[in-house]
Amino acid sequence: MGNDDISPNYVPTIAAIHAGLPKDLQNPQLGIICGSGLSGLVEDLRDTVIIPYGTIPGFSNSTVPGHKSALAFGRLGSGNGVPVVAMLGRFHPYEGHSMSSVVFPVRVMAQLGVKDLIITNAAGSLNPSIPVGTIVIIHDHIALPNLTGMNPLLGPQRSPNHLRFLPLSDAYSFELRRLAFLAANKLNLDDSALAEGTYAWVSGPTYETPAEGRFLRNAGADVVGMSTIPEVLAGREEGLNVMVMSLVTNFVVIPDQYRSIRAEVKAELAGQRVEAPEVEVVSHADVLTIGKEKAEVMKGLVGQIVELRQLNV
Ligand SMILES: O=P(O)(O)O[C@H]1O[C@H](CO)[C@@H](O)[C@H]1O
Numbered sequence: 089m090g091n092d093d094i095s096p097n098y099v100p101t102i103a104a105i106h107a108g109l110p111k112d113l114q115n116p117q118l119g120i121i122c123g124s125g126l127s128g129l130v131e132d133l134r135d136t137v138i139i140p141y142g143t144i145p146g147f148s149n150s151t152v153p154g155h156k157s158a159l160a161f162g163r164l165g166s167g168n169g170v171p172v173v174a175m176l177g178r179f180h181p182y183e184g185h186s187m188s189s190v191v192f193p194v195r196v197m198a199q200l201g202v203k204d205l206i207i208t209n210a211a212g213s214l215n216p217s218i219p220v221g222t223i224v225i226i227h228d229h230i231a232l233p234n235l236t237g238m239n240p241l242l243g244p245q246r247s248p249n250h251l252r253f254l255p256l257s258d259a260y261s262f263e264l265r266r267l268a269f270l271a272a273n274k275l276n277l278d279d280s281a282l283a284e285g286t287y288a289w290v291s292g293p294t295y296e297t298p299a300e301g302r303f304l305r306n307a308g309a310d311v312v313g314m315s316t317i318p319e320v321l322a323g324r325e326e327g328l329n330v331m332v333m334s335l336v337t338n339f340v341v342i343p344d345q346y347r348s349i350r351a352e353v354k355a356e357l358a359g360q361r362v363e364a365p366e367v368e369v370v371s372h373a374d375v376l377t378i379g380k381e382k383a384e385v386m387k388g389l390v391g392q393i394v395e396l397r398q399l400n401v
């Protein structure tokens with residue numbers, strides 16, 4: 089899972105993208121990554137130009153339902169607005185994409201001129217006080233793959249301009265997080281709409297076992313997902329300001345107690361009929377449903393953040 093492509097050739101990629109765009113959209117300032125079911129985030133773009141991933145050298149296609157495979161260019165915000173590029177769908181390592189393919193679009197965004205990167209995802213909550221539907225502004229992460237020899241930045245130093253040892257204590261832009269809460273206030277969102285928390289990155293594609301959920305919770309994570317952190321790392325390595333918004337689409341199933349089979353069998357031997365327990369399970373269909381329900385709020389927040397950023401608040 090190391091970084092297998094240290095010096096990608098951006099020239100054909102940038103040429104293909106620029107060929108499809110009017111001049112005034114060729115240098116976007118803001119990048120947005122739309123997570124599972126969240127492509128509706130960019131419905132408010134103006135002068136939109138869609139470029140399918142299939143036509144961009146170096147881009148793969150996303151194979152996950154709820155991830156369209158295209159870049160959307162356009163403008164957001166009042167007046168002339170800010171030129172934006174959005175990924176309608178991302179690549180996950182569990183799909184079989186190499187780490188370098190997963191983060192390639194972020195590096196391309198940096199090449200295009202992006203300065204701020206807003207990353208969104210769908211995630212499971214590990215924290216009982218962060219219910220389904222909450223948008224969590226991420227302030228830290230636990231990346232199990234990074235701690236176990238699978239850091240997406242493994243490999244030779246990319247260039248003299250890329251840090252060999254990237255610090256991550258400031259990975260999540262204070263300024264952008266501040267704007268997220270100001271935006272929520274402007275939009276009159278209830279306090280409970282937005283939370284702050286720590287994202288745990290796991291490889292997937294399996295959802296967590298109860299014991300894994302408990303482990304991550306005990307380690308200090310609030311939400312868990314299978315994406316985002318490679319993009320955060322590449323974004324920071326490229327010098328971007330990064331913010332992450334995780335939409336809680338489900339609770340990670342962590343029962344307080346396990347039902348004891350021994351006790352069940354004893355009851356059965358004593359003549360009491362026992363029923364198989366109903367175990368709650370997570371499904372990607374449910375993840376997408378919540379994504380669709382909340383895309384409007386996420387869209388409002390992103391729009392308002394852009395507005396405030398433009399005003400230099
Ligand atoms: O993180 P995003 O891409 O939003 O998607 C999340 O939802 C999928 C699982 O339902 C996983 O891919 C997980 O990471």
Ligand SMILES: Nc1nc2[nH]cnc2c(=O)[nH]1
Pocket residue numbers: 210211212213290292294295296312313314337338339340370375
């Ligand atoms: N790993 C993981 N990813 C998710 N994406 C959305 N929900 C979940 C979840 O519960 N666990």
